[in-house]
Amino acid sequence: MTKKEKFELVEKFILENREAHYRLAYSYVRNKENALDIVQESILKALKSIDRLEEIAYMKTWFYRIIVNTSIDFVRKHQRITVMDDDILCVHLPQLEDExxxxxxxxxxxxxxxxxxxxxxxxxxxxxxxxxxxxxxxxxxxxxxxxxxxxxxxxxxxxxxxxxx
Known part of the structure; x- marks a missing residue:
């Protein structure tokens, strides 16, 4: 299989499964923009390393691995910076009563x-x-x-x- 054919199959796979890829990234960061960034970065990594995909049958697991690793890297990198909405912030503030x-x-x-x-x-x-x-x-x-x-x-x-x- 030529590199071009492999590229076209990966592109088709990414487009057909974009909701699942977004959902997977979102499950790590729980933020729309960050999840989209992770998916975008994962696609870039996948296209750059397309030669490492030896068997097309393993495309799903190959790309999921890229998303998972990119998500974990993102969480580690942005661990200190956490944006909290009011509900979450209230959970972490001292409680007035034993709730x-x-x-x-x-x-x-x-x-x-x-x-x-x-x-x-x-x-x-x-x-x-x-x-x-x-x-x-x-x-x-x-x-x-x-x-x-x-x-x-x-x-x-x-x-x-x-x-x-």
């Missing part, structure tokens, strides 16, 4: 370490199979299963027993 703050699933997922967060997002939000997740993360299947189990266990602890597996 129990309800934590939703997305907040609990955001509390997970990046390697666990990636697994939860890819498995349950992007509906990837375990072997696809292994390809995206570069881990073996048993490692993915073990970490996914640990991530779910941490989520259960974070949310409380109301969250049943």
């Amino acid at each position: 129990i703050i309800d934590m939703d699933l997305q907040d609990a997922i955001d509390q997970l370490p990046p390697r666990y967060k990636t697994l939860i997002i890819l498995r349950f939000f992007e509906d990837l199979k375990i072997d696809e997740i292994a390809a995206v993360t570069g881990e073996n299947i048993n490692t993915v299963k073990t970490r996914l189990y640990k991530a779910l266990k941490e989520l259960r602890i974070e949310i409380g027993e109301a969250f049943k597996l």
